[in-house]
Amino acid sequence: MTKIKICGITRPEDALEASLWGADALGFNFSRKSPRRIDADAARAIVAALPPLVSAVGVFVEQSPEEIVDLCRYCGLQTAQLHSDDYDADKTLRIEGVRVIRVFRPGPGFSVEEVRSYAKRTGCRGFLFDAFSAEMAGGTGNTIESSTASMLFDETRDVGWALLAGGLKPENVGDAVRLVRPWGVDTASGVESSPGVKDALKIRRFVEAVREADRSLTNGC
Incomplete structure (x- = not known):
């Protein structure tokens, strides 16, 4: 089944x-520029109350590797999502004790060799493959062009899980799941009523749409 990550969690009720409804992972955004920013104490309290088997992911843009390690430890995060081109291989190797998801935004001149080399x-x-924007590191609501998305996933399936x-x-x-067949999908603004405030009905419909696409692929439709 396609993994589901709901990102930009700021409220306990949205996390619950x-x-x-079946999210596999929740994202907590620590970027100082994000409208979905959460502070360490609030994130720690929400993570501590999560049900078993729901993974907590920290989203980082400006933080140093050392800050990332400290925040993950303090908040109880299992995974660090690196959302900036500044997190090169050397910096990534300094992040210890947590798993890493490296974000790539296929803009002009992007090559999948960047993913292979990094891995x-x-x-x-x-x-994680996200839509490119020169203004924002993520959460733009923009989509990756479908043929580009298909190419990215087809050419990197042997590298890891995206x-x-x-x-x-x-x-x-x-439609995205059926076309691209990603290992997982990630949404923030797509299930919100306003930045950082989730809409329960949209979350439910999002999860149901993913599961229906999974069933159609399993049944060969």
Whole structure:
């Protein structure tokens, strides 16, 4: 089954709602520029109350490797999602004690060899492909062009496990799963009523759309 990550969690009730509807992972954004930013104490309290088997992911943009390690330890995060080109192989190797998801945003001149080289140098096997924006590191609501997304996933399946992000919402995530067949999908703005405030109905519809697409692929439809 396609893994589901709901990102930009800022409220305990949204974390519980997403968990109950079947999200595999929740994302907590520590970027100082994000409208979904959460502080360490709030994240720690939410993570401590999560049901078993729901993974907590920290989203980092400006933090140093040392800050990332400290935040993950303090908040109880299992995974660090690196959302900036500044996190090269050398910096990644300084992040210890947690798994890493490295974000790639296929902009002009992007090559999948960047993913292969990064994986080879770091041993990282978790990736996320998000829509490119020169203004924001993520959460833009923009989508990756479908043929580009298909190419990215087809050419990196032997490298590791990748999530698709960028403008996914209940109305389009099913088609994205059927077309691209990602290991997982990630959404933030697609299930919100406003930045950082999730909509319970949208979360439910998003999860249902992913599961329906999974069933159609399993049944060969």
